[in-house]
Amino acid sequence: MLAKRLFSDKAVARGDYGRLEDKDLNVFEKICGSNNVLKDDLDPYNVDFMKWYKGKSQCVLTPESAEQISQLLKHCYERRLAVCPQAGNTGLVGGSVPVHDEVVISIKKLRNYYKLDPNSGILECDAGFVLQELDEKLAKDGFMMPIDLGAKGSCLIGGNIATNAGGVRLVRYGSLNANVLSLQVVLPDAQGTILNLGAPLRKDNADLKLQQLFIGSEGQLGLITKCAILVPPKPKSVQLAFLGTKSFADCCAVLRACKKMLGEILSSFELMDSESMRCVEENVLLESVLTSKPEFNLLIEVAGSSPEHDAEKMENFLTYCMDEGLATDGVMAQTGKESELFWKIRENASLALNFDGYVYKHDVSLPLDHFYELSEVIRDRLKGTKAKRIVTFGHLGDGNSHLNITAKDFNQEVYDKLYPFIYDWTAAHNGSISAEHGIGRLKRIYHHNLVNEKKQNINSEIKRVFDPRGILSPYKMID
């Protein structure tokens, strides 16, 4: 059964696309073999990770090469069959599942090519590798993936790129715009064009950087089949601290101090407010490592090439925070087990919410001046409603707030007080309505309200350049 959706998303009417016929299935089977044309038990491909949406696709294709994808897309172009590209299907905005009867093309079987250049630290690989799998393969050669996120065990690198995934270490290693060097993409055009964009080189100004346009394009321009990514050396030392502060202003002061004193070794700066910590304690029975129950909790990770230097920097930093009264409490992880526990607490901030019943989830960016103000405005706004908890956690180092509201069940009053207010407020305070999850289906109407007509027209024209018949992932961000 599907969970009630956050947004009243009257599904966009089906477009004037071709309808799948037996002859199409025959063509698909000829191209990629009958074992790669699935017609039954398609729920894992039709239903999104949050179980908010269920598409009606009758056919899932799992091609094994870019050449097969090229032929499939060429056929879909000719027949004007709508296509929904899919990677790990771990997205949180319904972007990776079909809306109507789009043919699903999964990239999960693109997982042969893997090549690391240990001199330059450049990894080239097929787009269907699981993020964690790549991280483990790289570890053997002393490297690591520059992104890390909750879904790492099942998300695919191609999907990460298509959605410009962020995660918990962006503050250190930067976005995928920083680290993706080249892409191979297949276009849904008359030729099923295979385009190689950019090169596995750190510096390359020999052409327009179209590969950058595909990062975060949510599968609406082409299918990503291969990539080259800059991967950092795996640090020798990783150290963690948990800090308590009495105000959000103090959290910002700690962040500023952190950037100065920990500078180049800072690898994560995460926030959990007291409500978030209480939720973890009550719902998943994990106890905070800070006994003082501070208003705000900060998880700070440093990673570097010298355990001694890093520990000394961290100690100096913690002493400074305590001496200056910026932190009221603080503890450093002394063992690997303690480090794991610190991260477990933070990672459970999201999972713990589900035990309350229904969760109104958000993912916004805000200038730090307004970061926690939104939480306070919402708390005020929801007074007297059936809202149970108003919880804020997130990647404070990146200005990325996951402000979530729980209730026993879906409640219309809470819903009406939240939307579109929360996105209008965010936009009015120079924030972004999607920090890292994207637009997909969930935020489509808000995107359309906030992005001006000229920009939307440009998006559509750009889409037309790559996808002339508009068959790729319709009913989502770009029309």
Next chain:
Amino acid sequence: MLAKRLFSDKAVARGDYGRLEDKDLNVFEKICGSNNVLKDDLDPYNVDFMKWYKGKSQCVLTPESAEQISQLLKHCYERRLAVCPQAGNTGLVGGSVPVHDEVVISIKKLRNYYKLDPNSGILECDAGFVLQELDEKLAKDGFMMPIDLGAKGSCLIGGNIATNAGGVRLVRYGSLNANVLSLQVVLPDAQGTILNLGAPLRKDNADLKLQQLFIGSEGQLGLITKCAILVPPKPKSVQLAFLGTKSFADCCAVLRACKKMLGEILSSFELMDSESMRCVEENVLLESVLTSKPEFNLLIEVAGSSPEHDAEKMENFLTYCMDEGLATDGVMAQTGKESELFWKIRENASLALNFDGYVYKHDVSLPLDHFYELSEVIRDRLKGTKAKRIVTFGHLGDGNSHLNITAKDFNQEVYDKLYPFIYDWTAAHNGSISAEHGIGRLKRIYHHNLVNEKKQNINSEIKRVFDPRGILSPYKMID
């Protein structure tokens, strides 16, 4: 007088654009005032930095706001007047000067807006600021620009972004794709559209990232008028070492060790081969700091938040390199004056060449396996010609080789042996014919030979989305 150009660049015939008339000048004066419409002494705008090219523009506009630029471009669109956008005019590929009679629009007077958020480290500013000026302004608040290059005293940040400038610290802070968060651009369309792309936020997945497309678009899509850039904290400590090695393979081994042992504090990794050092010694009378005259010289800079830790890391690293026999010689700068001298030697690698007479300059990227192989192939190829020196220096940490050849005068035989061989070889070895200087006018024919037709068509279609009448910077990278 113009210097003889490297490439036999038969200027592309003038396009079917409108011709400037008095009535146009009247309109321009109405829009931005007669003091911002220059008609005399236009050589500084018509001639490029290398003095290879001289355009024939009869009118240079220096508008003071994006709104003025919008009105100017609207008029140029209506009259189909070709336009050459110009920033600091420090480019090395003739991209910033007109070819025929394009109207030059300089962004140099866009220099009012400047705002730094010290919490997030995000700088917002007009596009006409000089790079070094921004760096000095930021230093007062403990921040720095993430790029640094030779032309910093005269290049403008808008031009840096339009050309995706690289420079000497990309190995640490990443490319402008990593650090530019948002752009304001003005389009040469019927409305003179002012577009705000992206937001001054670290994470923002709320729209297609069109701002990324303008980075390195060489002024062919629109004029950049404002930007938001992520700026790193200024390090407390900067330390330098000069190392000598006996082979290029050892240089690569030193780089690998460097990434492991200096990891997060490495901020520059520069190469000068023995020919390059000899040229500096002979032509500008700067003596190497290494008395042993090694085959290869490496300048390694680290920057961090603790002088003691950084020095200790650097000493351990140097000891390792000597003990393992990777380096045959090495010295650390002990004073600020010595550091300045180290950089002065490296910075003179380029300038010193000019004293030989004529320089065939290059800027290519290569996988490290082939980085120095090209230099050897060229040395072999030019045996018995009038070539004087074959010199390699560059940003080895980024795979960016500046392989330059000098001769007393321009020599046709040397020219014919070099072109198109050097670019074909680079492309055949998975390199890039332009690492950081761009395509502009100089490498236009090579770009056109190497980029396949489909990709060129896509470039043209993308250009048409923003520049429907093709008036912006014609005769350059994109047709």
